[in-house]
Amino acid sequence: MHQLAAIHIISPDGISHTFNNRANGYSRGEGIGSLIVKSLSNAIRDGDTIRAVIKGSRPGGSSDLIRDVYREAGLPLDKTDYVELHGTSTPVGDPLELSAIAATFGSSRTPSQPLYVGSIKQAVGHTKGCASLAGLFKSMLCLEKGIVLPTAEVDQVNPKRKLVDWNLALPERAMDWPSSGCRRISVNSFGFGGANAHVILDDAHHYTQAHALKGKHSTTSTKTSLWYRRTDSVLDITMYTPMGALMIALVDLLAEYSIRPKAVVGHSSGKIAATYAAGIPTHEDAIKVAYLRGVYSERVSQGPRSGRMLAAGISEQETHIYPKAMPSECVVIACVNSPKSVTLSSDVEYIDQLEIDILKDSKFARKLRVATVYHSPLMRMVAEDCMSAMIDADNGEPQDTATVPMFSSVTAPLVQIMELVDKKLPSELPYTSILVSGEDAVTTYLKAAGHVWALGMPVSLDNANQNKPSQAVQVAVDLPSYPWNHEKVYWHESAATKEQRLGQKARTDLLGIAVEHQNPLEPQWRNYLRVRENPWIEDHKITGATLYPGAGMLIMVLEAVREITGGEKSAKGIEFVDVHFDRGLVIPSEGSAKTLLRIQTPHDAESSHYNSAIFSRIGEGSWTKHCFVNSSIVSEGTNVDGGSDLASFEWETQISAFDAIKRLPSREVDVKKFYESLDNVGMNYGPSFRNLASLTVSPENGCSHGTVKIPDTRSVMPYEYEFPHIIDPATLDAIFHLLAAVPYLLERLFISFKQPQGAGSVFTGFGQKANRSDKQLAADLVVSDECWSEPKVIVKGLIMRQVSSDLSNIFSDSAMTSEKKTTNIVWKADPESLLRRSEAAVPSYIEIAGLQGWLELECHKSNGLRVLLVGNTLDGDVLS
Secondary structure (H helix, E strand, O other), X not given: OHHHHHOOOEOOOOOOOOOEOOOOOXXXXXXXXXXXXXXXXXXHHOOOEEOOEEEEEXXXXXXXXXXXXXXXXXXXXXXXXXXXXXXXXXXXXXXHHHHHHHHHOHHHOEOOEOEXXXXXXXXXXXXXXXXXXHHHHHHHHHHHHOEEOOOOOOOOEOOOOOOOOOOEEOOXXXXXXXXXXOOEEEEEEOOOOOOEEEEEEEOHHHHHHHOOOOOEEOOOOHHHHHHHHHHHHHHOOOOOOHHHHHHHHHHHHHHHOOOOOOOEEEOOOHHHHHHHHOOOOOHHHHHHHHHHHHHHHHHHHOOOOOEEEEEEOOOOOHHHOHHHHOOOOOOEEEEEEEOOEEEEEEXXXXXXXXXXXXXXXXXXXXXXXXXXXXOOHHHHHXXXXXXXXXXXXXXXXXXXXXXXXXEEOOOOOHHHHHOOOOOOXXXXXXXXXXXXXXXXXXXXXXXXXXXXXXXXXXXXXXXXXXXXXXXXXXXXXXXXXOOOOOOOOOOOOOHHHHHHHHOOOOOEOOOEEEOOOOOOOOOEEEEEEOOOOOHHHHHEEEOOEEEEOHHHHXXXXXXXXXXXXXXXXXXXXEEEEEEEEOOOEEOOOOOOEEEEEEEEXXXXXXXXXXXXXXXXXXXXXXXXXXXXXXXXXXXXXXXXXXXXXXXXXOHHHHHHHHHHHHHOOOEEXXXXXXXXXXXXXXXXXXXXXXXXXXXXXXXXXXXXXXXXXXXOHHHHOHHHOOOOOOOOHHHHHHHHHHHOOEEEEEEEEEEEOOOOOOOOOEEEEEEEEEEOOOOEEEEEEEEEEOOOOOOOEEEEEEEEEOOOOOHHHHOOHHHOOOOOOOOOOOOOOOHHHHHHHOOOXXXXXXXXXXXXXXXXXXXHHOOOOOOOOOOOOOOHHHHO
C-alpha cells in the first residue's frame, strides 16, 4: 500500500476520479466474483441462462489489440455503441487509454453519433483481481436492460481528454440504448504488469434471435423495462375483463389436472368461464366475449352518466327501504354476496346518498373502486351494440353438444341448483378455491387439487406437481428483488472474530481505543500519548518535566463514559466525585507513554456511578497508578444523590451571586505576570495553556472572576486535525486558574455536555475561596458561557496551593519578582571520594578548579561549614 501511494497509483483522498481533471489515482475496493464461460451450443443444450455472447477476446497491446480482436471476429468497429474502460483514474493512464479508443472506435464514429465510454471503478473502486469481472458484470447488465449507465461525479473532464474531437462521449445520466437491434459492448482491461485484454460482448436476446436459436436469456427491451413503472395507470384502462380471462385460464388448468365439472354456475363475468367449462363456446370465442365485454363496459364509464357501485352490509329485503325517496329502478342489486351483504349499482349522486343513509344506521357501506357500473340500468345503453359485436365475432364453429349442465344466476331458479346438493349437507355449501387473496397461488391450487383428490375424484397428480420428464428445469435468472432473511444463522462465529470483523470505534487522541476482547462490565481503553501527535502537551511543564494535565485525565473519563452510555439524548453532563490524583503522568519528549483507563460500570439499576482509574507505563517499565475518579451521568429531569447534583443549583441564584461579586471592591490582575509567577515556581505553561483572558480579584472578600478563551490547539496538531471532543484539557485547566491559584485536589466537579466550541470562544465565571492554611485554600467555582445561559463547569471543594505565601501578594504588581520559591537538585563531586581515590587527586582538582572550586565542593557537602582563612594573600573571589 505504501509503495503504491508513493508512486501516485492510489488516490490520497480515497476516491477514483475517473476521466476527471482531479484524477490522482484509484481508490481500493474489495470484491469477489465468478463467471461461467461455456460454448454457446453447450449452454443452449444444458438450458443455462445466457447473460451475454462473447464475440471475440484476446490479450495484447492497446490499440493494436482492439483492431486484432475485431478483425479476428469479423466485426465492424462502428456497430459497438459502448466501451467499458479500465479507468485507472491516473492523470497519465486515462488519457492513454482514451487515445487508444479514439484511434480505433473514434475514427468510425461521428460527433452526432459518438461512442459512449465509462468505467465502474468510480463507483466501486479498484477491486484488484476482481476488477475486470466487475466491468464485465456491469456490461452484461447494460446489454440485458438496454441502458447505458453514466460514470459518477465527472464534474470537469481532464483537458487532455479531447472527447468531442475524438467522437467519444460520457453519458451524463442513465440513457436508452442508442441504437436498435443487436447491442454490443467492448470491455477493456489493463494489468499492472502490462497484461492487457479486450473482450467483445453481444446481448443474448438479439444474437439467439438472429441465429434462430432457442436459448434462455434475460434480455429485455427498453420499453419493457420501463412499462412496469406505469402499472397502476394501465390497470385503470379496462380493455378486457381481467377476471374473465383469468377464470378461462383456471378452467384450462383444471382440465390439465383431469378435473372436469359435473355442473357449473356463473355470475357476472364468471358466466363466460362457466359456459366455457360446460363446453359451450370454444376457447377463442370465450376470449372474444371477455374482450368485447371489457370494451363495451369501458364505453359506459365514458358515457354522459357516471355511476358507482356500493358494498353494503344489509340484506336483500333491506335494499327496498333506503332508496324509497329515489326514482324507481334507479338503484339495483348488482349482487347478493351473502344474507347480510349486497352490492348496489346506481348513479353517483344516488350511491353517495345511500352510503350516508346506511352509515347513519351504523351499518357497513363502502364505495367500490370501479369505473364501470356493472349490473345497472346504465349497461343498457351498450347492450345491443355489445350483442351485435359478439354475433359478428362468432366463428360459426360451435362445440359438440354440451353434457355439463350450466346454471345462470340470472335465469336459473335457485331450487334447481340446490336439487343437485344432498339435503343432508349443512346450509353452507363446502367449497375450495383455487386462488385466495393474499396467499401464494401455487400453494392454493395444489391444495385445491389435493382436496378434490381426497374426495375421490380423478386427479392427475403428475400434472398437478409438474412431474414431466421432458420439462426443462426452470433456472433463476437473477437474485430475488427483496432483502434476504437473515433471522436464521447457518454458521458459527466466535465472539473474538465477530468483534474483530464488526470493528469498534476508532482511536481518538484523548481517549485512545477500546481494548480488544474485554469485559463490557469493566471496559478498558488503551492509548499512547506522544508529544509529536499532541504538541500542546509540551506546553504543560512542571519543574522541567512534561506532565499530562489532570484536566486531561478527567476528560479521558468523560469521553469513555459517553462512549459507554452511547451519548444518551437525556444526558446533560457528567459529575465527578472524590477525585484523587496520586502521581503525575510524565510524557517523554521522545517515545510515548502507554496509558490504560479502566472503568467499573454500575452493577445494578439503582446505581449510576462509574469508578475509573488511570494507569501508565513508559517503555518496559512498571505500571503506575495516577488517579481514581468516581463519576455519574446527570440526565435531564433526574437528580443525583437525592437531588444534590451540582447542575441542579438554582441558576438564578448563581447569576445574582455573580453580579454581586462583580460589584465588590476589586483589582485587575496582570495575566501575563500571573503566568510569570507560575514560571518562578516551576510551573511552566506554554501558549496552549495560557488561556486566562482577564482576571479580577477581591482579596478582602476571597473572590475572583474572569474570562477564559478556548485556545487554537488544532493549529498545532499534525495536519491541523483534531478529534471532536466536549472540552479540551487546556481549556479546563485554565478554568481552574480563575481562582488565581493551582489546584491539586477536588471534591466534586460537574461538566456540561453542551460547551462553547471553536477557538476564541469565551467562558466567564467566578470563584469563592476560604483559606485553610498559609499555603492551601479551598474554593468553589461556577463557569458558564458569555450569555450565562446555563452552567458549563461547576466545582465544589477545589483544594489549591497559592502561588506565593501571602494571598494578597498574588494580586500585587510588586510581588512578581524573580525570586525562586523552590530548590533545584545540583550534583557535585564528593571531596572525600577524591581523597580516597589518590593523594594527588585533591592538588590536581585545585590546580584545575582553583581553591575556590575546592571550597565550593566542601560547602556543598557540609551546609554551614566554617572556614578559617590564614594570611592575606587570598583573592577576593575566594573570600566572597
